[in-house]
Amino acid sequence: MTRENTIPRWFDGSDNMHRTARAIAKYGPVAQAPLAQLEGLTSGTLSRIVGDLEELDVVVEGGEDGFGEGDGGERRGRPQTLLQLNRQAATAIGMKVTGDEIVATAIDFGGDAVTAAYRRQIVDRQPDAVVALIVGLVDDCERELALRSLPRPVGVGVAFGGHVVDGSVVDYAPFLHWNDPVDVGAVVFERTGLPCAAFNDVNSLAFMESWFGEGHGLGSLAVVTVGAGIGYSLTARGELVDGSNASYGLAAHVPLDSRGPLCTAGHVGCSQCLTDESLATQYSELRGTAETFDDFVRDARDNVPQATLLANRICFRIGTLVAAIANLAMPEKVVLSGESAFVAKFDAESVREGIAQFRHTQAAPVDFAVVDHPASDWARAAATRVIGEYLR
Ligand SMILES: [Zn+2]
Structure with a gap:
């Protein structure tokens, strides 16, 4: 990026001011007490910073059901002022x-x-x-x-x-x-x-889901996408974890099913079996005729037996992938998205079985959501x- 082509910083101020504004963006509406705790600042220091941010119109008071609501111990009962980013600022x-x-x-x-x-x-x-x-x-x-x-x-x-x-x-x-x-x-x-x-x-x-969506206020969030390819990303405290390597599709070849199809790299039943192209191939083999991904989707909705069978298998494998991510990366929540994520809704029970098969019975249940994101x-x-x- 050339020197001129840089997205400017919102305001001039101390590192603490910038960190606090960023935390309010991630966790707001948020009260001052949990915010001070999160940022490791005394309440006096935070109050001064918040005052400066309000002066700059970066932060405004308002909002309900904020992160950390109910905190405050002996101050319970007093109304808490919640802080949030000034959404109208820019x-x-x-x-x-x-x-x-x-x-x-x-x-x-x-x-x-x-x-x-x-x-x-x-x-x-x-x-x-x-x-x-x-x-x-x-x-x-x-x-x-x-x-x-x-x-x-x-x-x-x-x-x-x-x-x-x-x-x-x-x-x-x-x-x-x-x-x-x-x-x-x-x-x-x-x-x-x-x-x-x-x-x-x-x-x-x-990033969007961490700041403004399913992962808002959570400590960590994993997002896996299915469609033409398999995508994966992870955030911790609202920040991307090693964002540069993640864009090479690190979850593209995770082993999922020892009886699954062969991928172009020679793996048996790796996560490539969840791509649209692989689903078309698998469905064609089950039907004995050339079928497309859209044919599979239509037939699954019409309860055509081979399509139902493939949907069950695919949903179980999706559950297996979700369990692997939940077990190894330990996110607080896993979001499944991508243009073919709706396939996971064909058989939610098989997704749950796939997760359960690879998750310790005493481990916390995996918080998992399928989210359709339009373009x-x-x-x-x-x-x-x-x-x-x-x-x-
Ligand atoms: Zn593979």
Whole structure:
């Protein structure tokens, strides 16, 4: 990333001020007592910092059912002032690039979309053509923000399925078939004037879920995605764990079923058996005819016996993968997402059996959720990374 193309920091202040603002973003609405404990600050120091942050309009009072509610010991009964990020302070633009489409939206600082979701089909996958679409989508979002008299965005986040270096250069994008590294951030910045960062898509989803979704207020969260590929990311205290390696798909070949199909790398029954392409192959073998992933989905919904059998197997294997993640990474919650996550709902009982088979009976039950994220949510996720940068 060039020196100019950097998402700015929200305000000038001490490290404690920045850390406190970030904690309020992650855990808010939150009372001062648990916040002081979390940040290891005395209540006097925290009060001064909060006063400064309120002065800057970074933090506002309000909100209900906050993290740490009910804390406070002898102060129980007194109303507690809860703190949260000033969601109206600014906006950010996010987009998700797949092999054939880009979806963009703008969000407020509460993580919610404040514009429509704009879409462009990718006809030409050459970097110049894709970046031109991104620039057009930035214009669409900026125009609607202006029409609604909302604050100008502080930056643009673009999420890719692949690997990004220096927060700007996409050097591995298998769905776009790019051969050489592309400095997406620099080109978008040059052509829009808005600071632009590139991110891995699954990491972005995990980040959004940690700050604004299923993992809000939790100590740790794992996100696994199924679809064209298998994605995996992990956060601890709202921060990504080793985000750069995670984008290489570290859960792509986890052994799940000794009777499962062979993957292209020669593994038997690894997590590749959960991809759309593998499901199409497995279903074709069961049916003895060429079937697609969509055929499998349709037939599973129509209770065609072979489709039901495959759905049972797949759901058990999903449970096995969830158990492996829960056992080894020990997250407080596991979220299953991705364009094919709905398959896990075909047979929730088999998912539970798959988890139970590989989880000690006395270990805490795995907190597990299947979340359907439409494309606009993946765009929102990229925008939340911009908030994360703005609050670094
Ligand atoms: Zn494999």
